[in-house]
Amino acid sequence: MPSDRLMRIHSPEFKAMSDRVLRATELTSRLNVLPFEDEAGKAELFERILGRPLPASATIYPPFYTDHGLRLDLAERVFINQNCTFLDYAGIRLGERVMVGPKATFITVGHPVDPGERREWLTGAPIDVAENVWIGAGATVLPGVSIGRDSVVAAGAVVADDVPPATLVTGPKATLNRQW
Numbered sequence: 001m002p003s004d005r006l007m008r009i010h011s012p013e014f015k016a017m018s019d020r021v022l023r024a025t026e027l028t029s030r031l032n033v034l035p036f037e038d039e040a041g042k043a044e045l046f047e048r049i050l051g052r053p054l055p056a057s058a059t060i061y062p063p064f065y066t067d068h069g070l071r072l073d074l075a076e077r078v079f080i081n082q083n084c085t086f087l088d089y090a091g092i093r094l095g096e097r098v099m100v101g102p103k104a105t106f107i108t109v110g111h112p113v114d115p116g117e118r119r120e121w122l123t124g125a126p127i128d129v130a131e132n133v134w135i136g137a138g139a140t141v142l143p144g145v146s147i148g149r150d151s152v153v154a155a156g157a158v159v160a161d162d163v164p165p166a167t168l169v170t171g172p173k174a175t176l177n178r179q180w
Helices: 012-031 037-050
Strands: 005-008 064-066 070-072 083-087 092-094 105-107 120-122 127-129
Touching: 005 012, 012 037, 012 064
Parallel strands: 064 083, 070 092, 083 105, 092 127
Antiparallel strands: 005 120
């Protein structure tokens, strides 16, 4: 089994993950309808979503979406703007002073490309974002990516490969690689 496969679909591990996805969806649904000024309500729901309190200096503007929550690691002074999505089952770490623009998406899981395996396995890898990174509006960060300190991911960029420190990356990544 390739190392990027996380789990077989319809396994007990998958069932546990599915149960957590339902719970995280319920909690984020509640969060996303709270009045913006309800700081106590937001703090309580973020603690239930993340499994620990949100760092005191971190800011997240709802609406906010996560499919798991318990594997989302946010450092101090992280800022996440509105309408961001974190599919964090394989783990996402945002270092200190990371800024995330609206509608950014972080995806740690997917399915194999092979059509015969697509409905049998989940694949994935963690995402690691170092300190003082800016992720632009509408950017998408894919499984297994590391983004180096002080880098910038431009609005709308699709990040499929590691980003070295102090680098600007731009543009879509979609390229025809093979057909079957």
